[in-house]
Amino acid sequence: MGRCTRVHKVLEGISLAKRKDVAKLAGVSEATISRVFNNVGPIREETKQKVLKAAKTLNYQPNALAQSFATGKSGNIGVIIPYLPKVHLLSTHYFSGILSGIGIQLGKCQYNLLVMFQSPHEPKDYVQLFRSQKIDGCIILGAKNDEQEIKEIERLHELKLPYCLVNQTYEGYPFHSVDAKHTEGSFQAVSLLLEKGFKRIAFINGPLxxxxxxxxxxxxxxxxxxxxxxxxxxxxFQGNYSRTSGIQLSTEIAPLMSNIDAIFSGNDRMAIGLMQGLSKHGYHVGEDYALIGYDNSDVASMVQPQLTSVQVPLLEMGEMAAEKVLNELNGKSVVLQERLPVTLIERASIQVKKEMRK
Known part of the structure; x- marks a missing residue:
């Protein structure tokens, strides 16, 4: 038996229902089947439900390529994230949380999530991704405040192409974005340390x-x-949101620890790297200094002492970004900029045993 014949037999075992079979069972024309699955033209709800029921009974799967030609859409929403060599971004709490939210929302609407990596040195051309019909909309993660990035997003906006930025806003630009209330989260974290009597609080931030x-x-x-x-x-101090940068900064901060009561970190990864680095210099969280992280990743409750952290609703941000793009795609009005609240989660890392310096 040849390879093609074997494949054919396997497919027969699954289902080879055709459009005409669905039309016959539903009692409608083949053209009606096409209109239902391509969402083209007016269709009575009763007729639509009959078609969907017949398709389910026969395990009918419309041809994705044919649908794409019929509707002029790919069925893909591109999620553009930076490509950094030797950095496993998809495994980080930040990216995995947002991508999970995007995937959940797109799945509800039967759209595909297409992850697209972009090198920091690669010329940006978001519009080209639409022209090539790879995507119907895009969600941009890791956008930076530079002239080229702003110019490309302006093109998307002017052409009214469905897009959304996540965790990045541009002052004075009416770009579609979903973000968290980071100023409020940072304010809460540092205010808590000040209320507890810590006066010399170091801050490890990410790139500006x-x-x-x-x-x-x-x-x-x-x-x-x-x-x-x-x-x-x-x-x-400034790191780059990686655990490695936290470890590296510990060598710079260690000589200053006699003048530091507490440390606030821009994310949990840097906080944990700093914990590890400072411990090698003889300084320990909960004994010599208090520590607060940001993002409230899973590892925050796994380290000892457990890490106080600002919880960011990454899953909800991803869901909202996908919903905004789908609404734009369907011609619905959307709020330009959304801001979600954050929550400070207190844990043992701010309970310092030693007497605080005056």
Whole structure:
């Protein structure tokens, strides 16, 4: 038996129901079957349900390629994320949380999620992805505040192509975005430390080309100013949101620990890297200093002492971004910019045993 024949026999075992079979069982024309599955033209709800019931009975699967030609749509929503060599972004709490939310929402509407990696050095051309009919809409993660990025997003916006930014906003631009209230989250975290008597609070931030980094820095400063204290700018450090950068910064921070009561980190990965690095220098969380992270990843409750962290609704952000793109795709009005609240989760990492310095 040849290979093609074997494949044919396997397919027969699954289902080879054709459009005419569904039309016969539903008592409608083949053209009606096409209109239902391609969502083209007016269809009575009663007729639509008869067709769907017949298709389910016969295990009929419409040809995706034929649907694409009929509707002019691919059925794919592209999720564009940065490609960084040796960095497994999809395994991080941040990206996996947002992607899960996007996938859940797209699945409800029978759209496919197409992950598209983009090198930081690669020229950006988001519009081309639509022209090639690879995607019907796009969700952009990891966008930066640079001139080229803004120019490309402006093109998307001017052409009214369905898109949404996640965790990045641009001051003064009416771009579609879903974000969290990062200034508020940072303010809550630093205010809690100040309320507990910690006065010399170091801050490990991410790159300032991300709007959420700028917002966390503002929250840090506002918390100090709110109690009438000038923010200690000499205790502000910058990592890149990786655990490795937290470890590297520990060598810079360790000599200053005699003048530091607590540390606030822009994400949990840097916080945990810092914990590991400082422990090698003889400084331990809960004994020598308090520590707060950000994102409330799973690992925050696994380390010892458990890490106090700001919970960001990543799953909900992903769902909302996908919903916005689908609404744009279907011609529905959408709110340009959405901001979701964050929650401070207190754990043992802020319970310092040693007497705090005055």
């Amino acid at each position: 080309e991300y709007s959420n980094s700028m917002e966390r820095l503002k929250g840090y400063r506002d918390a100090y100013l709110n109690v009438g204290i000038e923010p200690p700018s000499e205790l502000v």
